[in-house]
Amino acid sequence: MGIGEVIGQLFIIFAVAKLAGEVFQRLGQPPVIGELLAGILIGPHALGWIGGPGGALVGLFHDPALAQEALGLVLHVLAELGAIFLLFFVGLETRLSDLLRVGARAATVAVAGVVLPFLAGAALMLALGHPTLEAAFVGTALVATSVGITARVLGDLGYLNSLEARIILGAAVVDDILGMIALAIVTGIGAAGQVALLPVATTAALALAFTAFVAFAGTRVVRRFSCHLARLHIRNAPFVVAVTVCLGLAVLADVIGLAAIIGAFLAGLAFAETREQYALEHQTLPVYELLVPMFFVITGASVDWRLFLDGSLLGLALVVTALAIATKAVGCGLGAWGLGLRSMAIVGVGMAPRGEVGLIVASIGQGTGALPPQLFSVVVVMSVLTTLVVPPLLPLLFRGHAAPAPSTPLSADDPALAAVQDGRLPDL
Amino acid sequence: MGIGEVIGQLFIIFAVAKLAGEVFQRLGQPPVIGELLAGILIGPHALGWIGGPGGALVGLFHDPALAQEALGLVLHVLAELGAIFLLFFVGLETRLSDLLRVGARAATVAVAGVVLPFLAGAALMLALGHPTLEAAFVGTALVATSVGITARVLGDLGYLNSLEARIILGAAVVDDILGMIALAIVTGIGAAGQVALLPVATTAALALAFTAFVAFAGTRVVRRFSCHLARLHIRNAPFVVAVTVCLGLAVLADVIGLAAIIGAFLAGLAFAETREQYALEHQTLPVYELLVPMFFVITGASVDWRLFLDGSLLGLALVVTALAIATKAVGCGLGAWGLGLRSMAIVGVGMAPRGEVGLIVASIGQGTGALPPQLFSVVVVMSVLTTLVVPPLLPLLFRGHAAPAPSTPLSADDPALAAVQDGRLPDL
Numbered sequence: 001m002g003i004g005e006v007i008g009q010l011f012i013i014f015a016v017a018k019l020a021g022e023v024f025q026r027l028g029q030p031p032v033i034g035e036l037l038a039g040i041l042i043g044p045h046a047l048g049w050i051g052g053p054g055g056a057l058v059g060l061f062h063d064p065a066l067a068q069e070a071l072g073l074v075l076h077v078l079a080e081l082g083a084i085f086l087l088f089f090v091g092l093e094t095r096l097s098d099l100l101r102v103g104a105r106a107a108t109v110a111v112a113g114v115v116l117p118f119l120a121g122a123a124l125m126l127a128l129g130h131p132t133l134e135a136a137f138v139g140t141a142l143v144a145t146s147v148g149i150t151a152r153v154l155g156d157l158g159y160l161n162s163l164e165a166r167i168i169l170g171a172a173v174v175d176d177i178l179g180m181i182a183l184a185i186v187t188g189i190g191a192a193g194q195v196a197l198l199p200v201a202t203t204a205a206l207a208l209a210f211t212a213f214v215a216f217a218g219t220r221v222v223r224r225f226s227c228h229l230a231r232l233h234i235r236n237a238p239f240v241v242a243v244t245v246c247l248g249l250a251v252l253a254d255v256i257g258l259a260a261i262i263g264a265f266l267a268g269l270a271f272a273e274t275r276e277q278y279a280l281e282h283q284t285l286p287v288y289e290l291l292v293p294m295f296f297v298i299t300g301a302s303v304d305w306r307l308f309l310d311g312s313l314l315g316l317a318l319v320v321t322a323l324a325i326a327t328k329a330v331g332c333g334l335g336a337w338g339l340g341l342r343s344m345a346i347v348g349v350g351m352a353p354r355g356e357v358g359l360i361v362a363s364i365g366q367g368t369g370a371l372p373p374q375l376f377s378v379v380v381v382m383s384v385l386t387t388l389v390v391p392p393l394l395p396l397l398f399r400g401h402a403a404p405a406p407s408t409p410l411s412a413d414d415p416a417l418a419a420v421q422d423g424r425l426p427d428l
Numbered sequence: 429m430g431i432g433e434v435i436g437q438l439f440i441i442f443a444v445a446k447l448a449g450e451v452f453q454r455l456g457q458p459p460v461i462g463e464l465l466a467g468i469l470i471g472p473h474a475l476g477w478i479g480g481p482g483g484a485l486v487g488l489f490h491d492p493a494l495a496q497e498a499l500g501l502v503l504h505v506l507a508e509l510g511a512i513f514l515l516f517f518v519g520l521e522t523r524l525s526d527l528l529r530v531g532a533r534a535a536t537v538a539v540a541g542v543v544l545p546f547l548a549g550a551a552l553m554l555a556l557g558h559p560t561l562e563a564a565f566v567g568t569a570l571v572a573t574s575v576g577i578t579a580r581v582l583g584d585l586g587y588l589n590s591l592e593a594r595i596i597l598g599a600a601v602v603d604d605i606l607g608m609i610a611l612a613i614v615t616g617i618g619a620a621g622q623v624a625l626l627p628v629a630t631t632a633a634l635a636l637a638f639t640a641f642v643a644f645a646g647t648r649v650v651r652r653f654s655c656h657l658a659r660l661h662i663r664n665a666p667f668v669v670a671v672t673v674c675l676g677l678a679v680l681a682d683v684i685g686l687a688a689i690i691g692a693f694l695a696g697l698a699f700a701e702t703r704e705q706y707a708l709e710h711q712t713l714p715v716y717e718l719l720v721p722m723f724f725v726i727t728g729a730s731v732d733w734r735l736f737l738d739g740s741l742l743g744l745a746l747v748v749t750a751l752a753i754a755t756k757a758v759g760c761g762l763g764a765w766g767l768g769l770r771s772m773a774i775v776g777v778g779m780a781p782r783g784e785v786g787l788i789v790a791s792i793g794q795g796t797g798a799l800p801p802q803l804f805s806v807v808v809v810m811s812v813l814t815t816l817v818v819p820p821l822l823p824l825l826f827r828g829h830a831a832p833a834p835s836t837p838l839s840a841d842d843p844a845l846a847a848v849q850d851g852r853l854p855d856l
Contacts, residue, residue: 003501003504003505003508003795004679004683004688006505007505007512007675007678007679007682007688008679008682010505010509011672011675011678011679014672014675015672015675015676018662018668018669018672021662022661022662022665025662026661061494061497066489066494069489069498070489070497070498073431073502074501074505077431077434077435077438077502081435081438084435233450233453233454234450234453234459236717237450239714239717241446243717243718244439244442244443244446247435247438247439247443248439248443250435250439251432251435251436251439254432254436255432255436260432260435283714284714285664285711285714286664286667286711286712286713286714286715287714287715287718289663289664289667289668289671290671
């Protein structure tokens with residue numbers, strides 16, 4: 001049948017992802033880095049444990065290339081489900097009411113931290129002679145901040161209640177929304193094939209309208225009708241309905257030309273209103289644990305490390321990484337103007353990690369053919385390095401900084417710390 | 429890319445499964461029946477909403493037939509994952525210590541309820557001129573009892589603490605093990621291609637050795653080392669390790685020639701020892717909710733209802749169904765000899781539903797080519813009808829029967845009842 005063989009590959013992906021995650025956590029690094037590196041290692045460009053020409057599948061498809069294509073389809077569908085549940089989970093962590101309560105400070109930091117990296121990244125690519133679409137994708141990949149990693153490092157340091165942490169977390173949320181709109185616009189441009197004013201405006205308007213409608217109307221609908229969910233007869237009805245809406249909005253976003261994950265994020269945002277009532281995050285977490293590592297390993301597996309034997313490409317990756325860190329630090333630091341140099345530096349560095357959001361932009365860019373393999377690999381390296389650099393750097397900036405008086409003791413048993421150690425965002 | 433299209437099919441499968449489940453629960457029927465019927469309805473043989481020749485995928489595979497094959501591969505991998513997590517969950521519900529504590533009564537009921545249906549089913553098929561392997565598969569499909577549905581009906585009736593309920597639930601667990609060994613043996617025979625004594629003995633010995641080793645040694649290993657699981661650094665480490673072992677044993681079972689789901693069941697059985705400590709069932713449930721309905725819808729979609737326009741096939745399905753109910757009722761009833769006629773009838777009818785286990789046997793038989801499409805459809809109809817007939821029949825047998833004094837009040841808030849309403853087995 002070939003099914004057993006595919007399940008075998010999924011076992012390898014899952015086991016290797018968790019092993020790498022464990023090793024990297026023990027090294028004090030985010031597990032996502034381990035999952036990516038493991039994917040590069042076991043992928044078809046290195047050890048070839050996954051994604052290679054499928055043995056038994058060849059009988060089904062009569063052609064090794066088509067069998068590999070079919071196996072690749074299975075892996076990419078599972079990776080896409082992983083990305084959908086990742087963004088659904090991030091959406092669940094993001095209350096619209098929290099977003100609206102976020103002050104001018106966080107918004108300023110977010111906007112400055114979006115505009116500067118986008119312009120710098122796109123300008124560098126244009127200066128190097130890349131087409132506008134490629135430049136826009138690289139710029140977009142430089143926009144987003146990975147909320148989970150940032151929150152986690154701050155929690156490990158015991159600085160979750162600091163002013164800087166609140167600004168960073170608030171700004172990271174706004175930043176995610178802006179990054180998603182930018183991604184929607186760039187994806188729309190990619191689908192249209194060229195930069196034409198009307199399609200761009202239409203796509204932008206559609207992205208904004210879809211985002212605003214689902215965020216505001218969806219949130220109200222969920223808030224109003226969520227009490228009725230418990231009346232359904234099927235088991236775990238609220239979770240089941242939330243997942244159905246998540247998949248439905250992902251498909252709808254895909255149909256109207258946006259990225260599927262944007263729909264999933266908005267579904268999460270709408271159900272964030274009712275997440276505590278029905279323990280939605282708690283129930284989403286096991287699905288997350290199963291599928292999200294598959295996304296990162298399969299993303300890693302598509303990186304052809306041999307591209308970096310080309311010295312100029314490695315140089316480009318390091319230049320883009322330096323630009324990604326510098327522009328985010330300067331942009332966000334300026335947004336935190338008036339808080340003192342140390343706080344500006346903390347906010348700037350804390351906003352630097354791109355993590356999974358950069359990778360999602362990269363994989364969408366590659367999937368739609370907008371990003372050539374070289375730039376895809378550059379963006380993946382940038383996402384990995386900007387994330388790797390923060391856990392060692394942030395503690396140095398906090399050294400000697402008076403620890404904030406925590407509202408609750410940050411012991412190992414503290415739920416807020418536990419939440420952050422789990423990589424979840426605390427309510428601000 | 430075609431990925432969006434596949435995600436769209438997954439959304440349709442999930443949404444339709446849950447809608448059908450809700451409708452059937454409101455009708456007082458098990459949701460699994462709704463999921464199956466929904467699958468038949470939206471499958472390629474009826475409405476064609478899923479599994480048909482994939483539009484955008486055709487571009488990737490240059491041939492509509494190959495594109496449909498690739499889409500089918502994705503759906504079957506997800507269905508297989510659903511079956512794996514279903515049996516992992518059933519394993520988690522089944523403590524080896526509970527199995528060993530089950531009295532001679534439950535064992536007698538189980539053995540009598542396995543031998544009689546197997547012999548009768550196989551004999552009927554042989555008498556109708558079918559080959560030995562087909563006869564053995566049909567006999568095996570008649571062996572198993574669907575624990576979840578039985579437990580659920582008893583819980584809805586408030587008879588969970590009755591003597592009959594305890595015998596049924598204990599026997600159903602033993603029955604599951606016997607059915608799995610039978611399936612392992614039959615699958616082994618199917619893989620060997622013919623009935624030869626040495627391969628059969630080897631397969632049986634291998635199945636028994638694998639089952640006994642993983643059940644006994646695995647259980648001890650988990651009991652001994654589970655306290656160390658909390659020391660791992662990755663999030664939800666016990667759940668992650670259990671899922672890794674589940675996928676690993678599924679692949680191992682597949683490699684040594686058993687069904688993958690047998691490995692998943694044994695993994696569940698081993699981790700049942702530590703399920704409360706780490707809330708493993710609680711964490712497996714969301715994955716179950718996501719993947720298991722896909723198994724039933726996709727299984728339903730592979731039923732070609734047009735086969736039943738053939739009157740003789742419909743007749744055969746009804747004869748096999750009657751045989752399945754009668755032999756289980758007589759075998760299990762005789763096993764409950766001495767408890768009075770009403771109790772014997774309750775035990776006999778309560779053991780009748782084949783549910784998902786019959787379907788798993790059918791899909792394995794079809795997947796390995798051992799069951800031709802006609803007999804596959806016959807077994808599916810038998811599984812559906814034996815399950816459909818019990819919820820209305822069992823209450824009639826209990827009518828006027830003194831309700832047992834429950835050890836805890838069976839209110840809607842009662843955790844035992846809630847567990848059963850969720851379709852989970854209570855600890856006896």
